[in-house]
Amino acid sequence: MATKAHVVSMSAFRDNTAEHRYELDASDGKSFAEYRDLAGVRVILHVETPVDARGKGYASALMKHIVDEARSTKRRLRASCAFAVAYFRRHPDTADVQA
Template sequence: MTALKHDQSKQRYEVEVAPNYWAHLDYLEHNGALTITHTFVPDELRGQGCGKTLMETVLADIEANNLKVRPVCSYAVVYLERHSQWQHLLAK
């Protein structure tokens, strides 16, 4: 299982994408929807599927907590366009 940290006070999810390497996703929460404003993967791990791991881990947590998402970050926008299984999480 992928390690996940959710710091609501900082509005940030952190996911361990490789041993001792953490990616993060920043958001703004409003009325049960998380506006994804930024994603980050360490430079040395880019292009290795870590962004996908970050998104899938975070989206699963968002779904489990009955929240919705509004992607603003360019990576999140493209990811959600390409992965229809998460479309039900998009805020109207």
């Protein structure tokens, strides 16, 4: 059974620097990715989506926004959590931002 990908606007994406996390607002809740900056690399520590919103593509949309932001700011990323590692494996086109 295929899941329908939900479109989330770029305006719903933000880097909450005070909390050291990226956030993506959707009608089902807020997905987020916690990070830490180490030696010029942004390490994605944890990606989470509310239980009721899982399986709708929000975490993948969040990761895509993170990658796009990294490209525009020339930032390097490293995945530390299982979801981010799997996302990078599924998207070899992200190699340019991976540290």
